[in-house]
Amino acid sequence: MDFLSLSFRSFELEDVKPLKENLLQVERDNFVERNDGIKERRRKANSGKEKSHDELRTIDLDEVAWHDASDNCWLVIYDYVYDCTEFLKNHPGGQDVLLEYAGRDATLAFIGTGHSAVARTTLDRYKIGELPPEERIFRIPDGIKISGF
Numbered sequence: 001m002d003f004l005s006l007s008f009r010s011f012e013l014e015d016v017k018p019l020k021e022n023l024l025q026v027e028r029d030n031f032v033e034r035n036d037g038i039k040e041r042r043r044k045a046n047s048g049k050e051k052s053h054d055e056l057r058t059i060d061l062d063e064v065a066w067h068d069a070s071d072n073c074w075l076v077i078y079d080y081v082y083d084c085t086e087f088l089k090n091h092p093g094g095q096d097v098l099l100e101y102a103g104r105d106a107t108l109a110f111i112g113t114g115h116s117a118v119a120r121t122t123l124d125r126y127k128i129g130e131l132p133p134e135e136r137i138f139r140i141p142d143g144i145k146i147s148g149f
């Protein structure tokens with residue numbers, strides 16, 4: 001009986017060791033796979049961002065002016081065009097201040113109200129285009145550089 005149980009135990013221990021090692025290896029492989037997946041998604045997201053920035057649509061002031069209503073509200077800030085229609089109801093400063101500038105340039109109002117870096121980052125979500133070079137007033141050679149844009 002003693003001999004039997006001893007030999008059974010030693011068989012058990014030897015059997016578990018490689019199993020544990022296999023499980024650890026599977027865990028390691030999964031981790032590497034997950035990590036590679038995350039890296040790949042980040043790489044794609046970043047390259048997408050750069051691409052969309054390069055391919056920004058040119059929108060002139062005349063087209064912007066047509067979007068001056070609460071269900072269709074575009075703003076120009078620092079020569080970029082933003083579709084703020086969806087953002088109107090979420091703006092911490094209220095809808096009215098945005099609607100005052102619907103369809104036109106709101107750069108000085110935006111800068112003048114001392115928006116935070118968070119607000120400037122929020123802007124990125126709504127960017128749809130930029131003014132043609134001949135209509136820009138800030139982003140021209142030797143123009144005023146506004147930090148954060």
Ligand code: HEM
Nearest residue numbers: 084092093097098106109110113114115116118119122123
């Ligand atoms: C799409 C453009 C805009 C975005 C994304 C935006 C975003 C924000 C955000 C995130 C805040 C919270 C405070 C902060 O983080 O700075 C804020 C506050 C405010 N915004 Fe805007 N904003 C925009 C345009 C404007 C414009 C054109 C005006 C015009 C005057 C304005 C007036 C205000 C005011 C007065 C507050 C202060 C609210 C308070 O503290 O009670 N915003 N905005």
